[in-house]
Amino acid sequence: MSDKKIPTPDAAQEPRGVSRRTFLGTGAVTGAVLAGATALGAGTFTRESWAAAAKEAKSKIHVGPGELDEYYGFWSGGHQGEVRVLGVPSMRELMRIPVFNVDSATGWGLTNESKHILGDSAKYKNGDCHHPHISMTDGKYDGKYLFINDKANSRVARIRLDIMKCDKILTVPNVQAIHGLRLQKVPYTKYVFANAEFVIPHPNDGHTFDLQDKNSFTMFNAIDAEKMEMAFQVIVDGNLDNSDADYTGKYAASTCYNSEKAYDLGGMMRNERDWVVVFNIPRIEAAIKAGKFINLDGSKVPVVDGRKVDGKDSEFTRYIPVPKNPHGLNTSPDGKYFIANGKLSPTVSMIAIDRLDDLFNDRYKDPREVIVAEPELGLGPLHTTFDGRGNAYTTLFIDSQVVKWNMDEAIRAYKGEKVNYIKQKLDVQYQPGHNHASLTETSDADGKWLVVLCKFSKDRFLPTGPLHPENDQLIDISGDEMKLVHDGPAFAEPHDCILARRDQIKTQKIWNRNDPFFADTVARAKKDGINLETDNKVIRDGNKVRVYMTSMAPAYGLTEFTVKQGNEVTVTITNIDQIEDVSHGFVMTNHGASMEISPQQTSSITFMADKPGLHWYYCSWFCHALHMEMVGRMLVEKA
Numbered sequence: 001m002s003d004k005k006i007p008t009p010d011a012a013q014e015p016r017g018v019s020r021r022t023f024l025g026t027g028a029v030t031g032a033v034l035a036g037a038t039a040l041g042a043g044t045f046t047r048e049s050w051a052a053a054a055k056e057a058k059s060k061i062h063v064g065p066g067e068l069d070e071y072y073g074f075w076s077g078g079h080q081g082e083v084r085v086l087g088v089p090s091m092r093e094l095m096r097i098p099v100f101n102v103d104s105a106t107g108w109g110l111t112n113e114s115k116h117i118l119g120d121s122a123k124y125k126n127g128d129c130h131h132p133h134i135s136m137t138d139g140k141y142d143g144k145y146l147f148i149n150d151k152a153n154s155r156v157a158r159i160r161l162d163i164m165k166c167d168k169i170l171t172v173p174n175v176q177a178i179h180g181l182r183l184q185k186v187p188y189t190k191y192v193f194a195n196a197e198f199v200i201p202h203p204n205d206g207h208t209f210d211l212q213d214k215n216s217f218t219m220f221n222a223i224d225a226e227k228m229e230m231a232f233q234v235i236v237d238g239n240l241d242n243s244d245a246d247y248t249g250k251y252a253a254s255t256c257y258n259s260e261k262a263y264d265l266g267g268m269m270r271n272e273r274d275w276v277v278v279f280n281i282p283r284i285e286a287a288i289k290a291g292k293f294i295n296l297d298g299s300k301v302p303v304v305d306g307r308k309v310d311g312k313d314s315e316f317t318r319y320i321p322v323p324k325n326p327h328g329l330n331t332s333p334d335g336k337y338f339i340a341n342g343k344l345s346p347t348v349s350m351i352a353i354d355r356l357d358d359l360f361n362d363r364y365k366d367p368r369e370v371i372v373a374e375p376e377l378g379l380g381p382l383h384t385t386f387d388g389r390g391n392a393y394t395t396l397f398i399d400s401q402v403v404k405w406n407m408d409e410a411i412r413a414y415k416g417e418k419v420n421y422i423k424q425k426l427d428v429q430y431q432p433g434h435n436h437a438s439l440t441e442t443s444d445a446d447g448k449w450l451v452v453l454c455k456f457s458k459d460r461f462l463p464t465g466p467l468h469p470e471n472d473q474l475i476d477i478s479g480d481e482m483k484l485v486h487d488g489p490a491f492a493e494p495h496d497c498i499l500a501r502r503d504q505i506k507t508q509k510i511w512n513r514n515d516p517f518f519a520d521t522v523a524r525a526k527k528d529g530i531n532l533e534t535d536n537k538v539i540r541d542g543n544k545v546r547v548y549m550t551s552m553a554p555a556y557g558l559t560e561f562t563v564k565q566g567n568e569v570t571v572t573i574t575n576i577d578q579i580e581d582v583s584h585g586f587v588m589t590n591h592g593a594s595m596e597i598s599p600q601q602t603s604s605i606t607f608m609a610d611k612p613g614l615h616w617y618y619c620s621w622f623c624h625a626l627h628m629e630m631v632g633r634m635l636v637e638k639a
């Protein structure tokens with residue numbers, strides 16, 4: 001049992017006198033599985049120290065009116081399904097990018113262009129994104145794409161950062177719940193690595209509930225980042241949670257918390273150690289090139305088997321035992337270590353990447369010989385991030401803390417030296433999951449800011465009823481000491497975020513008329529003999545009516561058109577304004593139709609004209625002094 005002391009809640013820290021520890025009942029729930037935890041005190045705070053800290057914090061994060069932030073932050077929108085763009089350090093929300101959701105303002109999920117990108121999965125109105133990651137070249141952000149997973153419907157999406165719109169979505173075949181997502185860093189992001197979490201039977205045709213069978217498994221997935229098509233899949237033992245890639249382009253690694261392949265909570269915690277599975281990418285590529293792969297359940301994706309057979313490793317994978325139900329997997333920016341976060345163990349496991357060649361060449365008796373340190377950090381380590389100065393920052397979910405520790409010193413301690421590798425523990429509010437230091441996933445890690453994504457906000461904000469926001473906290477890590485400088489409420493649930501320097505992201509000010517985003521619509525207009533920049537015309541094609549018009553503040557090119565009841569109407573609008581920031585909208589009242597048309601963009605939306613009568617349409621983005629007057633009328637004649 002843990003002998004951890006439960007500190008008395010400080011009045012300032014716990015304004016309503018509710019201990020965050022009793023709040024979660026952590027002793028009762030997890031004590032039994034956290035044996036071996038060390039007693040490490042939490043920081044102490046007084047009202048005075050909070051006030052002083054708050055004053056100092058204000059000056060650090062203040063970005064004055066008209067000033068710009070230093071960093072772009074891309075936040076996962078969790079089970080809300082979108083990506084949010086924030087400025088850091090101000091933590092101001094700059095934009096939302098709808099992805100796995102339906103968005104009324106932009107018409108994502110409603111317009112023909114977005115439905116085309118959503119493809120087969122347009123039928124799903126929900127998503128659950130976790131892990132946003134920016135494409136890289138030579139281990140540095142190249143600012144081209146951001147990728148994000150959808151756990152709910154097993155998808156991966158790509159966002160073009162020049163326009164900050166989703167341009168591709170892929171459903172990963174024959175798996176359930178894409179959770180972990182990371183990108184190849186070196187030589188460039190050729191692959192998006194995406195873990196499927198849940199074990200399912202194959203074929204999954206309703207024939208069995210049996211997950212222990214050898215035909216029940218999950219897979220590690222690699223997606224061609226440029227084509228957004230499946231590259232390969234690797235069958236694994238156990239399950240997969242989070243992953244990361246190395247700085248040589250050779251290895252990717254994933255945590256597995258369910259080595260037991262259990263159905264129940266107790267079963268999934270049975271083993272003292274689960275594992276990190278390491279994937280040898282060149283060996284997998286070579287096997288596929290040589291035609292040594294299978295296809296699974298009607299899919300054409302090459303699949304290799306990375307499971308052990310009779311205790312013997314496959315050529316593609318190695319399984320490194322680590323304690324216990326590990327969660328996050330993070331590569332240090334010096335390229336030396338994969339770090340697996342123990343979750344139900346107070347430790348993290350440091351895997352030396354330069355020992356992996358020998359591991360794959362079977363030079364070790366015990367795969368744990370690649371582990372160079374296993375520091376004890378506190379209760380519930382979930383994710384680790386880095387400052388580029390040799391320090392790591394790990395979230396402790398149960399302790400509600402971030403612990404700063406030194407990697408070299410942890411290695412020395414593992415060798416038996418008496419050295420205190422723990423530099424500082426900082427209370428966060430409350431129950432942190434991911435944390436993310438500026439540029440931490442690249443060789444540019446600059447150790448300036450640390451964002452900690454807390455799952456509970458409890459008493460930190462004005463109450464909002466039973467459903468609380470999360471709390472995204474900003475911590476200054478530029479000095480020796482971590483300093484909490486900002487609390488940021490966020491809606492469900494930004495598991496993860498990523499920060500890039502503002503010069504690393506280059507956006508277009510207005511649309512390019514040749515943009516592939518609306519190329520299909522342009523092609524359709526061409527077939528209809530329409531010049532989108534000049535024509536305002538109605539094309540009647542049997543039951544289908546295609547209405548083409550321009551928009552220029554403050555008027556649509558067409559202010560009246562007539563259709564018949566029962567017609568399927570497609571309205572296509574080209575915004576011929578060339579002025580930055582003059583976006584128009586189109587809303588057909590009482591028809592569920594709404595979309596954005598930004599400068600030089602073409603957007604289209606299809607709806608049924610099922611109600612006879614006169615129906616007004618209007619511009620929904622405030623574009624001009626006469627914005628309210630930017631309207632038109634559709635007459636639907638009785639059938």
Ligand code: K7E
Binds near residue numbers: 434495496
């Ligand atoms: Cu919530 Cu990265 Cu999905 Cu950890 S994951 S917290």
Ligand code: CUA
Binds near residue numbers: 620627630
């Ligand atoms: Cu156009 Cu408002």
Ligand code: CA
Binds near residue numbers: 257259260267274
């Ligand atoms: Ca387990």
